[in-house]
Amino acid sequence: MDKGRPDTSISADMSDNRNVSRTRFGDIIFSRLTLFFGLLIVAILVGLLVALNFDAWPAIQKFGLSFLTSTEWDPVKEEFGALPAIYGTLLSSLIGLVIAVPISLGSAIFLSDLAPQWMRKPCSFLIEMLAAIPSVIIGLWGLYVMVPFIRSPVEAWLGSNLGFLPLFQGPPFGVGFLSAGIILAIMVIPIITAVSREVVCAVPLTQREAMLALGATRWEMITRSVLPYCRSGLVGAVMLGLGRALGETMAVTMVIGNAYALSPSLFSPGATIASKVASEFNEASGDLYIGSLIELALVLFAITLVVNIMARLMVWRTVSVRGTGE
């Protein structure tokens, strides 16, 4: 959607020569200046990649690809591997999404189609407020309010009733993957809800009316007409949430328990890439140790980059469908 901008040459032609050159000169300087600052954003992104690679180089050179598959993390022997952190990052984000997606989609449908008109704005506002709460505060709440609750009724109940599954075995610590997943769910629900609400609202009214006219109930209208119409936008919304969950640091660091192990149990303490970097970076010494932590950050960067790019492409596609449809 590029607006046709007025052509400067017309006004320039009509004024006298001295003015022309001065006007043109100022314009050129100014547009070059804005271009410079625009390119600066690209430069920061490139600089980020280069600097991280440069500082991670000792670790990349020493461990090569085995960095990704090793489970060792021993600063004394200087053996470092990323697998438990990658596993923890993916597992906690997965738990987060499993909890967040149904709640977010339900809320989005409620806000776009079901809620009475007077409720929609205040409800959206409250959900946006949840997104605005700093993550360290959610972590503080998680550590002192949620984790004790998870430990005694939730994990104890799951352990005694579903303890035959490997997922729910082991002592209930409270801190661990389950708590981290729930905290992540709380943190990504606002973004998934907001984006999918927008996407659902973008479905034309005629789609809904046609389905209702065929005798569908409201729920059938939503599942057979609205949701299929905006499927890729919804997937994009979930991916945006995933991108946020993968990189979330403070709240997760505070409730995940910071243990470096591969365990199938959701009760066991673990670590994510972000929590590992956050909790060890200050104590790290030596190029190899610091390099390994920075390589961890690089791995996280690569994962979130892929997820975010895919998410943007999907959301763009749906929203531009709306643009041409109108």
Place this chain on the structure above:
Amino acid sequence: MKTHDGYFSRKQLSRLMLVLCGCAATIVIVVLILILGYTLVNGISYLNLDFITQPSKPVGEAGGGMRDDIYGTFILVGLASVIALPIGLMAGIFLAEFAGPRAASAIRFAADILAGVPSIIVGVFAYAILVRPMHSYSALSAGVALAIIMIPVVARTAEESLRLVPNSQREAAMALGISRWRMTLGVIVPGAVTGIVTGIMLAVARIAGETAPLIFTALGSAFGVQGLTEPIGALPLQIYRYALSPYSDWQKQAWAAAFLLVILVLGINIIVRLVSSRKKI
């Protein structure tokens, strides 16, 4: 009769699922109320005048506060704004007014990617380019890290608000014969100022609560604010440290600090939204 039954159960299912959707929205709002409620109630019971007027005390000594960390947060936010605002605004002007479609989509893409980079990685970046070469944790490196988080937000919101200025204003200004840069700064930017300020304030609210990028840039300081090349304390950083400490005195102070931070961050958010929604009507 059979079709009637079928219709009835479809209707029941519909009603059930719609109620569940309502429940989902309720859960979200209940969680928000729980988090805010605990923070406000705990925070206000531990908050006192000393907390905002006294520097922190070592473990074991009663009392003390977070005066220096509150001050530090304002310095860091100010520093980040000074760095990020010119870059973000000029980039936004470029995107909205000067860029061709190809350059615009490339830079817009870079800005969106930068906005999606986890904040801890931005912290690692600031560590790599400033802390390591300067051999010292510093307020400056923390300010740069926060600025990098702020730039894409400011650039994109500035761009979007500038695009909302009607083209007739550009044409009117052009018809008067002024140059394009003066038109941009004198006519277009003032026309979009509400949206731009909204974006800036929301970005400020976001970086005020950021913790991850500060851990290994600002570090925290027990000696107050000493200058831009020295370590500096910040409110969110102190919440993190104190929350994980085993001392109940410190944990109480963490709640009090959380109270202040929530008031600051949500306060900015609420005011900005009220003002901008009134403007639209």
